[in-house]
Amino acid sequence: MEKYKSKLIGNILNQVEKWKDDARHIPHEEVYRFVHSIKGTARTVGLDELGEMAEALYEKMDGDGEFLWKWEEAHLFLQNVIGYCLKASKPAERPTILIADPDASLLVEWKEYLEERSFHVLVSTDMEKALDTFYDVKPDCLVLEEEWEGENGLSFLKRLQSSGQKLLTPIMVISANAERVNRLHAFRAGADDFLGMPFDLEEFFVRISRQVERKKQYDELLLMDELTKAYNRKYFQSVFAKLQADLVRRKETFSLGIIDLDHFKNINDTYGHVIGDEVLKGLAEYMKHHIRPGDIFARYGGEEFALLMPNTSKEQAKNVVERLLNGFMQLKFHGDALPFSVSFSGGVIQVKDAGLALERVMECADKALYEAKKNGKARIEAYEGEQVDFLQSIKVAVVDDDEIVRMMLSEVIDKMVLPANKKIELETFEDGKSFLESEWLESNDRYVIILDGMMPKMDGLEVLQKLRSERRHDQFKVMMLTSRKSERDIQKALQLGADDYVTKPFKLLEVEARLQHLIKRVM
Structure with a gap:
């Protein structure tokens, strides 16, 4: 069906x-x-x-x-x-799991098992690199081995706790020592779950799934503004990014509106902040029931709200927001004296340029909002000026001696959808030596490298070793291409600092999904 x-x-x-x-x-x-x-x-x-x-x-x-x-x-x-x-x-995004364990052979086994069950899995045999990846990716679950050579894995948790950042990522500690004292130490250090090794892989999957589902519920709660129950800025930003992707992929323009309550300071001064809060909540409740299906309404800050309208022209957006304004002004709020009504002013902009970042769009809409305020309030204006923004390049290299593989991967990369103000600068190389000697590599930019494991002159592991020893650790994200029979090479690649790997023969959709994750980490 x-x-x-x-x-x-x-x-x-x-x-x-x-x-x-x-x-x-x-x-x-x-x-x-x-x-x-x-x-x-x-x-x-x-x-x-x-x-x-x-x-x-x-x-x-x-x-x-x-x-x-x-x-x-x-x-x-x-x-x-x-x-x-x-x-x-739209396909559902796969949750991201980060597993940090010094045993590369176990990582290979766990990664394969979990990815067959719809997780995207990142692995690391180095604690420092795992820490960097944790902050880069913000995974949906962290799985951490307790025993490391020369260091206890629980010190990793303590470093996360001492960073001052609120940890919302569930953490599972795994250990061959499952005694009571060891489990208590893990939970006191911040673990959400503990699993003794060896363990049943199906149980491993089920327990991770529970943690991921719990985090999803937390995230949904965190995407709502506490006072008004409208979406918050964080969610608004994520939807904007998706609409940008649709603009690139399907050429579907969209519109954004900013609305600001008129005379809101006077409302607070006259009726008090409690009534002011009721006005904010009343606006959000009204919008929730009167915006069109598919539109997104969010509180952007203070008495300022924002509206995203997919597949909507500037003229349509202006009409939509004017309709909402006219309806909202019919509402009555009750202070100590007689009931009173409230209006808002708004600015709308149609996003047609694939190079516009959210900050620039908001700035343009805000100019239209200023015109609405200046022209008497309780009105909506559309932005008529130019839309200009900075376009950032991301360097991606395919290093493989097989010409057909280079062509296939180049086609995948050319079709990838990025945020509208980003573009890919792609280069291909037929061996590791020419790649390392290329002037294209001599910059302080950040790179994503697809690196074949076996090549003439200099194989992929040698290239990876040189990159990690001679360059900044955070400058390169590396995905290795390797044979299914080369488990030792996979382990070696992980130990040398590869960020991900794909085994040949590979599926292009799988490569694309993994590349999307790596590219996000260098943006």
């Missing part, structure tokens, strides 16, 4: 994309048949919610109409269906 669900969702998105690309008016009969088809098929394949959306739209339509739809009108009418399908079509 899953393949039929995916097929239906794919067909819907393809038809919507076709209408958008055709740049023509759409006959009403086409839209009517489209909605009718979804209504009839969605429930059949088990997509009941989608079926209900389509039925609600179908009830509003006249099957005998002969008029034409503009693309913007059709998109607005179908926005619930489109939003549902876009959300359903």
Whole structure:
């Protein structure tokens, strides 16, 4: 049944994309048949919610109409269906697990077992490197061996605790010594779980899964503003990044709005901060029930809120926020005296440039907000100026003596989607010696290197050893390509400081997913 669900969702998105690309008016009969088809098929394949959306739209339509739809009108009418399908079509991100253990052979076994069960696993045989990776990646779970040569693994936990950062990542300590005293020491040092070795791999997986699920629940709580229950800035930033990726991948522009309550200081001064808080909560509650499905409303700070509107033009965004303003002004708040109403001013911007960072977008929207305030408040203005931002390059190298592998990996890298203000600068090398002697390497930039284990002149392990001994530790993220039969080479690579590895023959989707993780760590 899953393949039929995916097929239906794919067909819907393809038809919507076709209408958008055709740049023509759409006959009403086409839209009517489209909605009718979804209504009839969605429930059949088990997509009941989608079926209900389509039925609600179908009830509003006249099957005998002969008029034409503009693309913007059709998109607005179908926005619930489109939003549902876009959300359903995106694959779930795999949780990231970091395992730190001096035994490379065990790391290889655990990594393979957990990745077959939908985790993304990073491993390290070096405690210092594991510490760097922990802060780089912020994993969903840390698995830490207690016994290290010359140092106790619990000192790692104490260093994390003393860093002053609040630890929300669950930590599992593993040890061959599972005596009561040892377990108590681990829990006192900050461990959330303890597992004695040798252990059953299925139990290992289940216990990690429980910790990951718990962290997911914590994260969801942390993404809400405590007072208003609107999303907070952190979540807003993450959704902005996803919309940027859609802009690059599908050329889907979006709009952002900033709204600021008018005369909010006077409200606090007149009615007190308790009533002021009620106004903030009232605005958030109103928005929660009146924004469009798929739009994201967040508290950005103080009395300032922000709104993300996918697949929305500047004109549509202005209309949407004006509608919200008009409705909000009808609400009544109650102080000590007579009921009073509140307004807000807003600025909107359509994001069309793939090189814009959030800070720049907010700055532009804020200029439009300033114009709205200056022009009398209780109004919405759209930003009309230029959208310019700095574009940052990330250097990626493929070092492999096989020309076909270099071509395949280059195609994967060229198609990768990055945040809109980032771009990849790609170079390929047929051996390790030419790579190390390249002028392209002589900069203080940060690099991601895909490095084949076996090459003429200088193999990948030699290249890795030179990089780690001669360059800054944080300048390079290295992914090794190795044979399934070369377990010793995998262990050696991990001991030399490889950040990840992929065994040949590999799947391109797997390489792409791992590269995405490494590239995020150098941005």
